[in-house]
Amino acid sequence: MIPGMEKIAVIGSGNVGRTLAAAWVKAGHEVAIGSQHPETATVPAGAAVTEPLAALEEARVVVYAIPGAAMADTLTAHTVALEGQIVIDATNNMSGGPEMSGLRHLPDGVIGFRAFNSVAWENMADPVIGGEVADMFFAGPDGAGRETVAGLIADVGFRPVYAGGSPAAFAAVDSVAGLFFALAFGRGLGRRLAFRVLTENENI
């Protein structure tokens, strides 16, 4: 395997899944989209498409880009196949409950990160707005997985900003989505909107 190249399964062939898959194919990763309808799903050139469990089989990184309300059942169905992978949850459960993320449904022992949940997919397709590279906040355990996730965020074109691994850090990354909704829709500023941290600390 080429150093830095990841085998990625993207679960869900909708706006977010297709956009992230296209970026990672372009960056040289091996991407398989796991779709409920692999025979009819539209996927970016260079990405494989298969049933979700088959996509999980080979992957080291698994990204969920399905409706948030489907996460409990989906992760239950994926329990055995998820052993040893790094999971990234991009989903938002819009049903009005307190928890936007589906990570609480992860099987024990699986490493879960929160990322790609906080801005609209149009900004994932082009993270440069007004000449500025947008930040993508992420939360998850410190260690090798953190570097992998940061690298994949950078490959989409964002500056990765690690919020930490505590429950408060996960909640903070969830709440960025709330701020996006308030500005983009509540205030009517539109979906082409993202965030950037200003700091003099180079270790961001």
Ligand SMILES: NC(=O)c1ccc[n+]([C@@H]2O[C@H](COP(=O)([O-])OP(=O)(O)OC[C@H]3O[C@@H](n4cnc5c(N)ncnc54)[C@H](OP(=O)(O)O)[C@@H]3O)[C@@H](O)[C@H]2O)c1
């Ligand atoms: N849209 C955004 O700008 C945005 C931004 C950040 C985060 N998010 C979150 O990311 C997730 C995906 O958003 P999206 O805009 O890509 O949605 P979408 O375009 O509706 O795509 C979701 C995909 O999930 C799969 N799916 C649908 N129902 C499912 C079910 N019951 N069980 C398993 N898979 C199912 C389908 O793919 P297959 O037919 O291939 O299985 C569908 O194309 C959502 O949780 C959303 O809240 C969205």
